[in-house]
Amino acid sequence: MSDNDLIDLREVAPAEVGEIDLYQRREKIYTRKIEGFYQRVRLFSGWPLLLGYLLLPWASWDGRQAVLFDLPARKFYILGLTFWPQDFPMLAFLLMIAAFGLFAVTTFAGRLWCGYTCPQTVWTSIFMWLEQKTEGSRSQRMKLDKAPLSPEKIAKKAAKHASWLFIGLVTGMTFVGYFYPIRDLVYELVTLSSGSWQYLWTLFFTLATYINAGWMREQVCKYMCPYARFQSVMFDHDTLIVSYDSKRGEPRGSRKRSVEHKELSQGDCIDCQLCVQVCPTGIDIRDGLQYECIGCALCIDACNSVMDKMQYPRGLIRYTSEHELAGGKTHWMRPRIISYMLVLSVMVGVFSYNIVTRVPVELTAIRDRNQLFLTADSGAIENIYTLKLANMDNDPHEFDISISGIPGASIVGETRHALEGGEVRTITLRVSVEPGSLARPSTELDFRAVSPDSPSLQATAESRFMKPL
Ligand code: SF4
Ligand code: SF4
Structure with missing residues (x-):
């Protein structure tokens, strides 16, 4: 570039430089209604998802809510499965599969998720439809916004916001219903007998829906959604x-x-x-x-x-x-897509295998550290243990507790325990060993809990047995 090409900034009048706003004022977008093939596809993809979201918490499974994320009890019920805090790595893995699946779909077909199934898109479409029903077509809405305040304008705006708030309330209540039994929630909200956090979260999600889908709309996709920013990397x-x-x-x-x-x-x-x-x-x-x-x-x-x-x-x-x-052909099957499909298949396979082979029993053993050992009148050495036995199944089961690892070791205390479905029991017991059976001051010891009515329901826990030096 020669010197002649350079612009001398001193020659630019201040008025021409102008001010640059970091945050531009939002220009309201008045969208025109359009019908066509892809809008029908959106309708058929959006409605089942919407209905699924609204109806799923009302479905029952084995006498309880089919899908319930019971945070106070720290249990997630998904159809016939109950996930415990111990299963959170599995749920995290499931989220990873979902994220990976989204990346694969984005590489293959761009922003299908954003355009057809993202809740922000689906709810914004509903809100736009309500806007058209209450305020009219694009030109009528533009005219209405420019018109001075009148009874007609107030009535139309009130109808629009009331319908938005109603949809927001249904959405918010349903969302909270995934975390609190929805039948109780609706009854308590209607009879004003609910706890304060139920009111708070229902209000929060009602307003979040109203603001996101009614007011912010494309701003959420443009400025708030991180996926919009990095999805181009997958293209x-x-x-x-x-x-x-x-x-x-x-x-x-x-x-x-x-x-x-x-x-x-x-x-x-x-x-x-x-x-x-x-x-x-x-x-x-x-x-x-x-x-x-x-x-x-x-x-x-x-x-x-x-x-x-x-x-x-x-x-x-x-x-x-x-x-x-550019005049070429689209390559549908390409190394990137094939790699995604292979990795996804492996991930889904590992997850399915873990779900199928998952044993819904958990056992942990902690040795009493306050008292290293006791010496009984008979001369036997005793250690005290606290076991936590969790029956993660939905049905009640009996469990027999046994030990292995030290010849001649025996349990002093109750060894059979009947647990309700979903019960966690703390069991304190002593293990007694003749001193001659112990070669070292600390010996490994295994506890095992087995259900006699279903032997596949079993779990083990490791601990150590201490004797005097
Ligand atoms: S004809 Fe041109 S301006 Fe009109 S819809 Fe098609 S691309 Fe847009
Ligand atoms: S968001 Fe993209 S696909 Fe949708 S109308 Fe605008 S340009 Fe077209």
Whole structure:
């Protein structure tokens, strides 16, 4: 660059420099309603998820709530399984599988999760639908916002916010219902007899839904969601993305339908702006791939409807890949995808194996450290132990406690214990050993709890037996 190319900043008037805001004021986005193939897909993917979320806490399994994360009892009930704090590594592994699955889907098909199944997208769509029902179409809403306050405006706004709050309340109550028995929760909230934290969390999630889906909308995706920021790392040149085909569309320009655009040396884009008006994040897909694009495909449906009217081929905006846009072919099966599938299969296999072979009994043994040993009148050496026996099964079981590792060792105390389903029992017992059986001051000792009615239900715990030096 020569000196002549450099801009002398002193020559730039202050008014031209202007101020740069770190946080831009939000421009309200008025989205236009559009129907089309991908919106039907969104409907069919969103509704089952929404209904599943709302109805699942009401389902019962073996006389209890089918899915309940009982935090005070530190037990997670998921259908027929009960997860205890000891199982948290397994749940963490499950979350890792889910995250890895999301990465794999993103590499393959871009932001499918964001566009079709993310709760923020699903709830925002519901709130937008309610907005259209109460305030009217895009132009009617814009007119209403500019209009002075009137009884009609107040009535429409009140109806919109009341419906948003109602959906927020149902959502919040359902969410709390995953952590507190939902039938009790609803009864207690309706009869105003609930505990304070139930009110607090229901209010919190009601307001969170109302604010996120009603007011913040695309701001959550643009500024709060970390996934939006790093998902582009998972993209490659074969990832499916919503793209505008600029080779076909440019040079863009408005025209009458009757005009043969090829004669005018124009591309297929008639610059109608419909793709911008339907976009929930307010971007123009014709500017290229942007991190704000959540892949909802509204712009595809919008543009396809325009192409139909113009009698041009569909797909000016479409799901495609960078390779395809550059004139090549999309490689569906590529090393990255195959690696993801292999790793996912292994992870799912390991998790399934652990679930299937999981034994719902837990035993821990702690030797009494205050008293290293006792010497009985018979001369035998005794150690005291505290065992924690957890029956993590839903059914009651009896358990026999035995020891191994020291020849001739015996338990002084009750060895058979009947435990209710989900019960944890603390058992204190003594182990007695003849001094001649002990070669070392400290000898390893194993406790075993076995259910006589179901021998596969068994657990062991290691400890040590101490004798005088
Ligand atoms: S650009 Fe298209 S796909 Fe992306 S968010 Fe906007 S409407 Fe959805
Ligand atoms: S909807 Fe299609 S034709 Fe209209 S401006 Fe967008 S890309 Fe161009």
